[in-house]
Amino acid sequence: MTNAFHTVTVEGAAEAYVLSRGKARFLSIAQAIRAIRTLMPACKATDHELEEMLAAACIVHHVPVAFDVAPAHSTATRLHS
Numbered sequence: 001m002t003n004a005f006h007t008v009t010v011e012g013a014a015e016a017y018v019l020s021r022g023k024a025r026f027l028s029i030a031q032a033i034r035a036i037r038t039l040m041p042a043c044k045a046t047d048h049e050l051e052e053m054l055a056a057a058c059i060v061h062h063v064p065v066a067f068d069v070a071p072a073h074s075t076a077t078r079l080h081s
Helices: 010-020 029-039 047-060
Strands: none
Touching: 010 029, 010 047, 029 047
């Protein structure tokens, strides 16, 4: 029996997350980034890069998106760390 493991890319994880939320009212960018960082703790992409990947996937798959990530200079509590 052979076990095959597939490498998951950050782009693939972003697209899979978007596709998994297709029936939701909208996709929360903050929650998506937190989920990707949980799945891939060694991810070197910045939050801004992840936000762009997620937004692009949302556009391609017609998933409404909420840009709810606090700006880096904001003193507000972020939804992810």
